[in-house]
Amino acid sequence: MLAVLDYGAGNLRSVTRALAHVGCDFEVTSDPAATADAGGVILPGVGAAADTMAGLGSRALLEPVKEYVRSGRPYLGICMGLQVLFERSEEDDGTPCLNLYDGAIRRFSDGLHVPHMGWNQVHQNRKVPILEGVPQDANFYFVHSYFAPTDNRRVVGATTGYGVDFLSVLHDGNIFGTQFHPEKSGAPGLRIYANFASLCGEAVKGGI
Amino acid sequence: MLTRRIIPCLDVKDGRNMRGVKFSADKDAGDPVELADYYNRTGADELVFYDITASAERRGIMRRVLEEVASQVFIPLTVGGGLRNTDDMFEMLRAGADKVSLNTAAVDHPNLISEGAERFGSQCIVLSIDALRVPDSSPSRWAVWTHGGRRNTGKDVLEWSQLGVELGAGEIVMNSIDADGTRDGYDLELLNTVTKAVSVPVVASGGAGNLEHFYEAFSEGGAHAVLAASIFHYKDFTIGQAKAYLDEKGIPMRTDYE
Numbered sequence: 137m138l139a140v141l142d143y144g145a146g147n148l149r150s151v152t153r154a155l156a157h158v159g160c161d162f163e164v165t166s167d168p169a170a171t172a173d174a175g176g177v178i179l180p181g182v183g184a185a186a187d188t189m190a191g192l193g194s195r196a197l198l199e200p201v202k203e204y205v206r207s208g209r210p211y212l213g214i215c216m217g218l219q220v221l222f223e224r225s226e227e228d229d230g231t232p233c234l235n236l237y238d239g240a241i242r243r244f245s246d247g248l249h250v251p252h253m254g255w256n257q258v259h260q261n262r263k264v265p266i267l268e269g270v271p272q273d274a275n276f277y278f279v280h281s282y283f284a285p286t287d288n289r290r291v292v293g294a295t296t297g298y299g300v301d302f303l304s305v306l307h308d309g310n311i312f313g314t315q316f317h318p319e320k321s322g323a324p325g326l327r328i329y330a331n332f333a334s335l336c337g338e339a340v341k342g343g344i
Numbered sequence: 345m346l347t348r349r350i351i352p353c354l355d356v357k358d359g360r361n362m363r364g365v366k367f368s369a370d371k372d373a374g375d376p377v378e379l380a381d382y383y384n385r386t387g388a389d390e391l392v393f394y395d396i397t398a399s400a401e402r403r404g405i406m407r408r409v410l411e412e413v414a415s416q417v418f419i420p421l422t423v424g425g426g427l428r429n430t431d432d433m434f435e436m437l438r439a440g441a442d443k444v445s446l447n448t449a450a451v452d453h454p455n456l457i458s459e460g461a462e463r464f465g466s467q468c469i470v471l472s473i474d475a476l477r478v479p480d481s482s483p484s485r486w487a488v489w490t491h492g493g494r495r496n497t498g499k500d501v502l503e504w505s506q507l508g509v510e511l512g513a514g515e516i517v518m519n520s521i522d523a524d525g526t527r528d529g530y531d532l533e534l535l536n537t538v539t540k541a542v543s544v545p546v547v548a549s550g551g552a553g554n555l556e557h558f559y560e561a562f563s564e565g566g567a568h569a570v571l572a573a574s575i576f577h578y579k580d581f582t583i584g585q586a587k588a589y590l591d592e593k594g595i596p597m598r599t600d601y602e
Contacts, residue, residue, distance in 0.1 A: 183467065251514055281466075298346055
């Protein structure tokens with residue numbers, strides 16, 4: 137079963153609407169034990185790092201998520217669900233994160249209009265299973281003020297440019313994260329959910 | 345490269361989509377759910393729904409429109425009109441909106457912006473400003489009007505924009521009352537002044553009559569997005585035609601929507 141973790145993220149229902157549209161089975165849960173036997177975990181997210189960490193913490197989900205990601209089973213983090221995998225975020229004067237990957241989440245520089253809001257191209261650096269069928273440099277919808285680094289080339293699935301080249305898709309085995317919002321990115325975004333569900337062994341019965 | 349956005353605006357009254365000209369005419373332009381689907385298929389980058397009647401019971405209508413649209417249209421949705429507190433905002437976000445747009449209520453209670461940003465994040469909070477040029481002002485100034493362009497607040501548009509961003513607005517919709525419904529083009533000086541003065545994206549609204557007007561809003565006005573209603577509702581142009589035109593003229597556009 138695909139578990140969508142509910143820790144108060146604002147975009148939870150957008151994500152579940154997209155999953156319902158592609159027609160795969162999933163459960164929305166905030167039960168820390170749910171990650172133990174989940175076939176795949178989706179961590180939605182939007183907003184601030186501190187709120188995300190606090191939301192996970194207050195539901196006792198921090199350790200289960202860490203353990204789950206370390207187990208190498210399929211994980212898809214959306215926006216904040218990608219950012220919290222790193223060491224820390226510079227947001228709110230520094231927020232410690234899950235520390236599963238080295239590096240800090242940094243803010244876009246002052247000369248740019250922030251948030252980085254709108255459709256931008258996702259440049260695939262290699263073959264990434266969740267991007268199967270998604271054309272090179274396809275546009276996806278972003279809305280964020282902070283970004284993840286590309287220093288660890290081993291996990292760079294795709295990058296996007298806004299003043300800097302930042303990490304737009306993290307790919308480490310079965311661990312994935314997208315800085316953009318697939319649930320708000322039309323057909324290519326729905327394709328990502330369908331791909332992830334298939335990778336978790338779920339039947340995909342709907343349309344894109 | 346970040347593309348510039350084209351955002352059709354659907355004015356919803358009693359569950360139907362209505363056109364607005366200088367905030368008054370109300371020729372019916374069809375079912376909002378069908379229109380949303382049509383715009384999505386033809387390349388809209390986002391959709392905005394304005395509740396132009398905005399009374400408490402009508403929020404239920406808007407909620408149902410949003411729920412229906414959000415289950416079949418997977419692009420960002422913004423809703424505005426009559427949202428007075430964070431519970432109203434929550435109701436719309438839960439129904440499927442990604443952003444809420446505040447106008448009169450934010451002028452009356454600026455803390456509504458910070459309360460919304462605190463509860464839902466700045467990326468959810470759009471500050472919509474109705475601006476009317478102050479006659480014979482030099483340098484040019486604009487006053488903030490509210491209540492659908494019926495009441496002069498005396499506030500300066502530039503100062504209000506900056507305060508709104510400080511309070512936590514993540515985007516500004518700059519609507520020119522002078523230009524609205526004229527189809528003579530956006531107020532480019534207003535756009536240029538505001539985009540240079542604030543750090544968040546600015547959406548141009550009011551006055552689009554042809555494709556050149558979109559081009560000017562981006563190239564001269566510095567807008568990050570354009571909002572338009574009647575130019576698309578009556579199929580003078582499709583969004584696809586607008587995008588092809590702008591792409592040709594060097595404005596970065598999302599053209600891979602099909």
